Amino acid sequence: MEPTENKLSELFDQLKAQDRCRVPPFEDIASASPRNPSFRPSTPRFRLALGLATSVVVIVATGAAISHFQNRSHEKEMRQWALLSEWAAATDSFLNDPHLAVNEGITDSFMGFQKNTPETSDSQSQ
Helix, strand or coil: CCHHHHHHHHHHHHHHHHHHHHCCCHHHHHHHCCCCCCCCCCCHHHHHHHHHHHHHHHHHHHHHHHHHHHHHHHHHHHHHHHHHHCCCCCCHHHHHCCCCCCCCCCCCCCCCCCCCCHHHHHHHHC
16 A cells, blocks of 8 residues: 555544544433323324325325326327318318319310221321
8 A cells, every 4th residue: 555545544533533532321211202292103093193194195195096097098089089070181172173174074085195986086187
C-alpha cells in the first residue's frame, strides 16, 4: 500500500473508533423504551381494522380501475364501428355521377376505348 492509502486507512479506523464510543449499547436503548404506552397500534383490534380498511381500499381501487378501462375500450370500439359505418369506397363517386349512364353500365368509351360494335367495325373496315 502507498503512504496515502495507509494514512486514509488510519483516519477511517479513527473515525470508526470514535463512532463506537458515541453509540450507546443496545440494552440501554431497549430498556429505555416505554413498557405501557397509552396508544398501542399493535393491538389485535387495530390490526384487524387496518387490514379491513386496506382490503376495502384495494377492492374499490381495483373495481374503479377495471371500470375505467372497460369504458375506455368500449368507447374506442364504438368509435371504430362509427368510422366503419361511414366508410365509402373511392369508386362510389363514379356510381353517383349524373353524367355516367349507371343503368347501362360504364361504357368502354368512358375508359378511353372505342366500343366494338358492328356499326363501328363496318366503318373502320371501309
